[in-house]
Amino acid sequence: MRHPYRSFATRMLHFIAAGRSPRSVGRTFTRAVVAPLSLLAALSAGMTGTAHAAADAPAEALAKLDVAQPVMQCADLKSADLANGGPIAGTVTSAEVSGGGDTGFCDVKGTVEGRIHFEARLPLQTYTQRFLMIGCGGYCGMVNIDNGGVDAAAKGCAPLTSNRVATVATDLGHKGDYPDGAWAKDNPTAVVDLAYSGMHATTVVVKNLVTKYYGKAPAKSYYSGCSDGGREGLHEAQRYPTDYDGMLVGAPVIDEVETNTFYHAWNVRVNSKPDGSPILTANKIPALVKAVTQACGDAGGLVQDPRACTFDPRTIACAKGQDDDTCLTQEQIAVVRKIWSGPVDEHGRHLTAGDMPIGGEAGWLGGMVPKHVGDPIGLKNSADKAFSWDFPNYMAQFGAPTGITNANMAFTSAEYTKLTKLDGLWNPTNPDLRAFIAHGGKLVIWHGWADTGASPFTTLNYVSKVKAFVGADAFDKFARLYMIPGVYHCNGGPSPATEDFLTPLMSWVETGTAPDKVVVNFVKSEKDDTVLKSRPVFPYPSTVRYAGGDINSADSYVRADVPAGVSDVYDFAGLKHYSPGNQMACSVDGDHVHCVNH
Template sequence: MKRLLVLVLLLGTCGFASPGGLADLKPLPPVMVCAEVTGLRLPGVTLTSATVAGATCEVRGTIAPADTIVVRLPLGGWTQRYVQTGCGGLCGTATINYGQAAGCPVVEDGSVASATTDMGHQGQNDGSWAAGNPQAQIDFAYRGVHETAVTAKRIITAFYGRAPRYSYFTGCSDGGREALMEAQRFPDDFDGIAAGAPATNMAVQNTFHHAWNVLANRDSSGRAILLAAKLPLIHNAVLAACGPVLDDPRQCHFDPFSLVCANPATCLTAAEATVVRKLHDGATDARGRRLEVPVGHEWGSELEWTLFVPATPTAPVASESFALSYLRYLADPNHARPDYQLSDLEFTVASFWRTVLPSSAYMAAMDPDLSAFRRSGGKLLLWHGWNDQHIAPRSTLAYFSELRDPARYARLYMFPGVAHCGGGQPFDVLTPVMAWVETGRTPGSINGVRAMSPAAARGDYHWVGEGLYSHGYQTWPRAVGDKLVTGPGYPGGHAR
């Protein structure tokens, strides 16, 4: 059906392509008053308010049991598009955030309908919301985003008398994981998806990756070895060795021990150089077996390492809170461990599987088989900044490398100098997806960066968990009392 719509547009039956490559769709007015939306009867949904906010009707409600949603409906003319936005971190707030869509014409002119969700819980981004609350875990993993798509489309259809012609999803970080989860589990929800810096392997990302960021930099007394004041020194040395702009940091082979000397003001100690090497390389066990995708942090990203390199030896760092939130409340879905400390995590292969498997089966978005999404006509734009300090850029390269026949439906963009989710550098990843879906225009360069070919994306991504890039590992658990139980299918009754 989606391909048929694209063909019709190309033939001109439903309009011509606009200058931005988008279909020229007729704006539609509402067929009901904003305040009447709360009177809609939708299964499992309570609509609590519908108020005029500027040029939109803003609808708020709850999808049972606890998914808060926000839907915005243009009052001045809806161009038949729906855009759902993702949520970062462990979420807990329902705020529509278009992220890297600066300049997208139909976002800028307010003619798209949009929605988002808090993914089944409110506040407390420390993970404690998951304790004894299996439904909140399921909603956060995949259900909340999907049910929001279903509900928002029903509201849109009632409000305008017509279902969306095209539906899109855009998100970064956990929003990127949500985006891929949609393509993998619910391939018919969206025609086009922009997935930025996706936390595909959250169960690894928020355990071994972030814990390594902290523990690799601690001495025997628990004090930080490398401090933030040394990061500019390291960064300048990397640029001197590999060039001022690292278009592909994989080609940079910097040796941090080249900075070791006796002058602490201008050099590193051997202990500091060891930490730099460990932070770059990523988590391993004592035998050097990789417990995450090789290279945790790319050369050239050193100025962003303040996320986990403190200013003083005893100052807290964000990576520790990320890891503890997951290890205490999400890694083992049925057994909260509020007293868990990073020192309890063993960097061994056996510990890897004990820690990662219980939640990976429903939390990770690592299935490379997007054939159902491709058959439905879906288009996927993956993107990542090389300077990402939160999520390893090569985790996205590794996932892209595992996709089956990606040239037909997927594109990957790796942005030099860009930190996590853009780091304040605006560019538009949404319009290229829309143009690809609506008029068949294959995405070109974005912000001066061209799409990376599947061949160029390949590399040495061997690590302990690489088998998780497989089809069929994902389960569909259900909540039974205060326990998460693996079930045979999606509890909402939708096909797998």
């Protein structure tokens, strides 16, 4: 499969400027990947040692689930009742056989409640009673099953590669491009669908579809999504704890509202001159990346934990009269420090969790830094600008547009209060996962330390709150967190990453064997899986240290403790929302929206 996040990033650069497949399960922007190849080569310096064969994850033991054969013809699904006596209606619009033998499947397309579109692929001869929902990234708006959204975080997962899993994807109830939120104008039903309810409705209907086709319900149900797909997954675990047995949540945009308002808008604002041109330009990024790597990178050039990095950009300040690609001007240094600091209000209080992680500077290209020197920051070349344009105007409320975009957003406490009224609808910050635990559910969360699209500090905040609520011992029995150095948003980066988290999750669900070490491979490019370096990652709070040998081999690194003195909790204006009482449920009746907090 093509990598969903990276293919969208390149495609997006014709909207946000270049181009491939629009399908993605991730947050949709892997911003480092949109840079010119020559620049990426420069940014990857030090990462291109001896190429390695892909490091295989240990073969996890899975349950021996019997192959279930269809009990009806694929085409006959067109007349199937997908409500199955329940309140959620589903209709099949097409059902056609694709291929045959061990690779063949019944390709089913349909709708939920007449507005949410889905596509399901049901194996003809090889179905082992496993069901996988694929999360939808960005602001969704299209069905992304072609890319699957599972290849990068499930590289080599045997049930998937051998067509033994029923898979499904959904557009979550509206049509649109990933950073386009205009569909939300005066459309509260679509807002609620994307916020949380559409994924559950699709899950119920498609499970009924699978049950009809094979004559039995799935034995094991799994979820995999990254970015907004990760956010959707956490809502499932919190609100609908029996929908899935195992959930793989990647780089979740937990603070959805704050991220798509203040976080992205701040990045644009602090790097913009009055005429819209950037202060920090693309030609300066390699020098910044090099300096950060030299100051804080490990033996293999990765920043293991940005919280332990105290690099000062003033160390690469231009001399008086100098302004070339090797240094930063005083104005550019100020921009870098503001980006790393994150948005604050008039009282100096942070409006988002933590700050921009040090070590992800290559990801600023295509974000708040246009990839071409001389280009202004615009909707077609800046992910930060695109994602913070429509959300505050259309998606942060149910009614008429607010008139607020990143062009006029005020970084004040009053603006924060205004734009976060629907935090409880969008943000999956409820730490009460006791019902999911009681169901026997297992949760694996992963996040890249170099992620500039969705802050890794929000994930640490959430996991800390869950541990505090359910207890550390209870947490360890059902959840694992992996923090991955050098990985950008949804496995992107100058050297994209691949790993298999899904197989260990399946093993945990099916045999009780908890995940431990996972090997992450950094590959040459989206089209070339040659492994440039590999690293082990362990469940947080473990990290790794170099123990000698080939710096690009996972075998040269061993488990270690996180740096002393770092905190897993990042205070900001919305930290109070990380509570069970902040969860909002809404129903729509015509023009009336009724919401209650649980």
